Amino acid sequence: MALAVGMRVLTRALLRPWARGLRAAPGRTGPAAGGGDGVRCFRSPRVLVEPDPAAGVAVVKMRNPPVNSLSLEFLTELLISLEKLENDKTFHGIIITSDCPGIFSAGLDLTEMCGRDPEHYAEYWKAVQEMWLRFYLSNLVVIAAINGISPAGGCLLSLTCDYRVLANNPKYAIGLNETLLGIVAPFWFKDTLVNTIGHRSAERALQLGLLFPPAEALRVGVVDQVVPEDQVQSTARSVMAQWLDIPDHARQLTKILMRKPTADRLLTERDADIENFVRFICKDSIQKSLHAYLEKLKQKKG
Numbered sequence: 001m002a003l004a005v006g007m008r009v010l011t012r013a014l015l016r017p018w019a020r021g022l023r024a025a026p027g028r029t030g031p032a033a034g035g036g037d038g039v040r041c042f043r044s045p046r047v048l049v050e051p052d053p054a055a056g057v058a059v060v061k062m063r064n065p066p067v068n069s070l071s072l073e074f075l076t077e078l079l080i081s082l083e084k085l086e087n088d089k090t091f092h093g094i095i096i097t098s099d100c101p102g103i104f105s106a107g108l109d110l111t112e113m114c115g116r117d118p119e120h121y122a123e124y125w126k127a128v129q130e131m132w133l134r135f136y137l138s139n140l141v142v143i144a145a146i147n148g149i150s151p152a153g154g155c156l157l158s159l160t161c162d163y164r165v166l167a168n169n170p171k172y173a174i175g176l177n178e179t180l181l182g183i184v185a186p187f188w189f190k191d192t193l194v195n196t197i198g199h200r201s202a203e204r205a206l207q208l209g210l211l212f213p214p215a216e217a218l219r220v221g222v223v224d225q226v227v228p229e230d231q232v233q234s235t236a237r238s239v240m241a242q243w244l245d246i247p248d249h250a251r252q253l254t255k256i257l258m259r260k261p262t263a264d265r266l267l268t269e270r271d272a273d274i275e276n277f278v279r280f281i282c283k284d285s286i287q288k289s290l291h292a293y294l295e296k297l298k299q300k301k302g
């Protein structure tokens with residue numbers, strides 16, 4: 001009992017600064033629709049939350065077409081949905097997945113990092129940090145049902161989860177491929193990957209900007225399970241049941257023990273990290289390569 005109370009106090013203390021930031025952005029989500037069983041169903045333009053109150057689980061579907069790029073607005077909506085679910089005692093776990101066929105998330109939104117002013121870059125980077133901190137330390141069990149390609153920031157979002165199930169489709173790949181864009185994955189992206197696959201594999205993957213297809217992703221440990229595409233959601237559900245069988249307070253405390261040192265590194269260097277990002281992204285050479293990369297993406301079509 002004392003442990004459970006301690007856990008709640010610790011979790012609240014950890015989450016308070018970010019929650020404050022989020023509450024400052026009201027009105028971005030649509031009105032909550034009342035569920036017939038008293039459980040609220042949350043909706044926003046880019047995030048669809050499908051609650052299963054009996055199981056204590058909600059499926060969070062990302063729908064920011066065409067590619068679920070993590071724009072400022074999308075990140076804000078995702079975080080508000082997460083906060084609402086965390087504050088609702090009905091829910092103990094969430095499954096995050098995509099509503100955009102073939103794409104889990106194309107990562108950070110390149111248009112947020114190109115041709116804008118330094119104030120915008122700072123605001124955007126703070127939201128990216130917030131996404132990482134909130135998902136990485138969520139008191140809920142968070143499982144990624146990865147039903148599409150998941151480069152860079154999309155991979156980072158998956159890495160914040162407790163468990164990753166990837167669809168076995170040769171078109172899908174996952175990894176932190178920042179170097180291929182001429183940019184550098186920040187230390188907390190790197191730390192998250194190291195915590196997941198170990199130092200040597202992470203070093204190789206980061207330097208080469210590797211995007212792992214399913215079998216390799218499983219071998220290196222970027223994902224925990226690869227299953228046929230039509231079984232991704234059901235597998236995520238059965239894995240969730242297994243995780244929810246563990247006493248919540250013990251699991252939550254263990255999660256915090258494992259992850260807090262990594263999160264603390266960013267928390268203590270958060271402002272410096274924003275300054276670094278803004279300095280880096282404002283460089284002419286970086287802006288040129290990002291512009292060129294975006295152009296290449298557009299020209300690909302024809």
Ligand SMILES: CCCCC/C=C\CCCC/C=C/C(=O)SCCNC(=O)CCNC(=O)[C@H](O)C(C)(C)COP(=O)(O)OP(=O)(O)OC[C@H]1O[C@@H](n2cnc3c(N)ncnc32)[C@H](O)[C@@H]1OP(=O)(O)O
Pocket residue numbers: 066067069103105106107108109110111149151152153154178181183184185186276277280281294297298300301
């Ligand atoms: C030393 C100090 C360091 C300090 C910090 C410094 C650095 C910062 C680090 C930043 C870390 C960055 C992380 C990231 O996540 S960067 C984004 C990485 N993402 C990618 O490289 C993926 C790019 N996209 C694709 O490869 C493809 O779009 C796809 C996801 C495989 C989907 O392909 P497909 O279905 O063929 O769609 P299209 O390519 O045609 O794309 C449709 C439209 O979507 C636009 N798009 C695609 N990706 C993005 C994106 N990430 N952001 C914004 N927009 C994107 C694309 O341009 C198309 O637009 P259009 O319809 O207007 O042409």
